Structure formats: C-alpha cells, structure tokens
Amino acid sequence: MGILNVTPDSFSDGGQFDKPAKALQRVRQMIAEGADIIDIGGESTRPGARAVSIEEELERVIPLIEAIRAESDIPISVDTSKAPVMLEAVKAGANMINDVRSLRESGALAEVAGLEAPVCLMHMQGEPRSMQTNPHYQNVVEEVLQFLLQRVEVCVAAGISRDRLAIDPGFGFGKTLQHNLALFHALDRFVATGLPVLVGVSRKSMIGQLLDIPVEARMPASVALAGLASWLGAAILRVHDVQPTVHAVRMCRAIKNSD
Numbered sequence: 485m486g487i488l489n490v491t492p493d494s495f496s497d498g499g500q501f502d503k504p505a506k507a508l509q510r511v512r513q514m515i516a517e518g519a520d521i522i523d524i525g526g527e528s529t530r531p532g533a534r535a536v537s538i539e540e541e542l543e544r545v546i547p548l549i550e551a552i553r554a555e556s557d558i559p560i561s562v563d564t565s566k567a568p569v570m571l572e573a574v575k576a577g578a579n580m581i582n583d584v585r586s587l588r589e590s591g592a593l594a595e596v597a598g599l600e601a602p603v604c605l606m607h608m609q610g611e612p613r614s615m616q617t618n619p620h621y622q623n624v625v626e627e628v629l630q631f632l633l634q635r636v637e638v639c640v641a642a643g644i645s646r647d648r649l650a651i652d653p654g655f656g657f658g659k660t661l662q663h664n665l666a667l668f669h670a671l672d673r674f675v676a677t678g679l680p681v682l683v684g685v686s687r688k689s690m691i692g693q694l695l696d697i698p699v700e701a702r703m704p705a706s707v708a709l710a711g712l713a714s715w716l717g718a719a720i721l722r723v724h725d726v727q728p729t730v731h732a733v734r735m736c737r738a739i740k741n742s743d
C-alpha cells in the first residue's frame with residue numbers, strides 16, 4: 485500500500501503532494517514501482533495535528549480519486565474517519581476505507597454498513613492532538629488486541645461482515661517506543677486472529693527514536709521492518725518507499741515459500 489498524503493503538513497512528505505498534478509504523478513510512480521493499493525489521506529494525523537473540516541477533506545481527496553480512476557484500476561484506499569468522506573470517496577471510485585479511529589466517529593459505522601468496501605480498523609489511544617503526551621497501558625499487546633477484536637464485533641453487529649475487515653495495531657498512535665516494539669514483536673498474535681493485518685511503520689518516529697535519525701534517513705530501517713512484518717504474516721504494508729519495499733517483500737516471500 486503506497487501512501488499519498490494530500491495534506492500540507494504530513495510529517496514525512498509534508499506538502500509535497502498537495503497539488504493535484506504532483507499527486508497524480510506520484511501515484512503513477514508508485515503503481516510503476518509495484519504498489520497494489522494507493523492510500524489517500526486528506527487529514528493529517530501526525531502528533532499535534534489540527535482537525536480538518538469535512539469540506540476541506542473532501543476538496544483534497546475527491547478530485548484526486550476521480551483523476552486516478554480516470555486512468556487506472558488500481559485499488560484505492562481512503563484514509564479518513566469522516567462518514568461523508570467515506571461515502572463520497574467510494575462514490576468517486578475508492579475501494580477500501582482506512583480509518584485510524586476504527587469507525588468510532590459519528591455516523592461512520594452506519595455509513596460503512598451501507599457500503600461494500602473493506603475496512604481497516606486501527607488502534608489509537610487518545611486523539612492525534614494529544615496522543616503522544618503520556619501513552620499508558622498495563623499490557624499494550626493485550627489491550628490493543630482486545631480493542632481491535634471488540635471493534636470487529638461492533639462492526640459485525642452493525643452489518644459489516646467479518647470478511648470485509650482488516651486490523652492494525654496503529655504504530656505510533658498513542659504509543660511510546662517500548663509500546664511500538666512490544667506490538668511489533670507480537671505481530672503473530674494479531675495475525676493469529678485470522679484477520680488480515682495492516683502494518684504502518686514507514687518512516688515513523690519509532691525508527692527515529694531508536695536510531696536517532698531524521699525522517700529523511702529512515703528508508704532503510706522502514707524497508708527492513710516491512711520485510712520483517714511480511715515474514716511475520718502481515719497482509720498489507722503501508723509504506724512511502726514502494727520499490728525497495730516490494731523488493732524486500734518479494735525476497736522474504738520467496739524464502740518463506742521455499743521449504
């Protein structure tokens with residue numbers, strides 16, 4: 485899953501792709517590099533980020549989805565928590581919903597129940613504005629897993645069938661470095677649920693903190709973690725650097741399938 489942030493303030497590629505022509509060019513490049521899904525986000529969820537209005541998010545995301553659809557059948561995922569954006573995105577040609585708030589915003593659950601698109605449910609403690617202030621867990625793996633399984637049940641009860649759902653521990657969303665490491669170490673527990681697991685660690689601060697390097701220097705570690713996540717059974721890797729990730733994952737799969 486190649487990331488396309490159409491926000492002026494994303495931490496890792498901030499403002500580079502907020503002009504439609506540039507964004508479309510970037511999408512073409514990610515497709516050529518082997519992306520299977522393009523994830524389009526119009527709301528920045530970086531720590532401390534401000535909220536974005538529905539209108540603003542629609543303006544950022546919908547024209548781009550339409551433009552991609554006009555020239556490609558590539559599956560498109562929309563990174564949003566807002567019910568109206570989910571609906572309009574699917575109408576414009578998006579195939580999947582990626583919600584960092586796990587359909588907890590008002591109307592989101594009912595909106596998605598009325599659609600057919602698959603959904604990724606992600607764990608986040610708190611809200612982007614304050615989530616990194618003092619993340620706290622008794623047992624991060626059990627709590628994140630229980631949260632996701634509970635959201636799965638809520639979705640199923642609302643009429644979203646289990647085969648439409650994927651889960652994501654939400655690396656960096658209300659988590660310290662230790663929490664992120666423990667979750668990654670326990671990825672097999674998430675995989676064992678039988679639900680597809682999405683992993684998003686690309687260029688994130690857990691890499692910056694451990695290696696003490698800025699965001700521009702985080703590609704090699706991001707690719708290594710993507711290979712490891714794939715080895716551990718992750719189904720979808722949400723990444724900025726598509727080509728090196730595709731190479732790493734193909735090598736990992738070839739080894740895994742060689743026994």
Ligand code: 7PJ
Binds near residue numbers: 496604654685
């Ligand atoms: C994630 C995401 C993630 C899912 C972002 C960033 C922050 N969606 N959206 N999982 N992260 N499902 O790219 O660093 O980890 S935005």
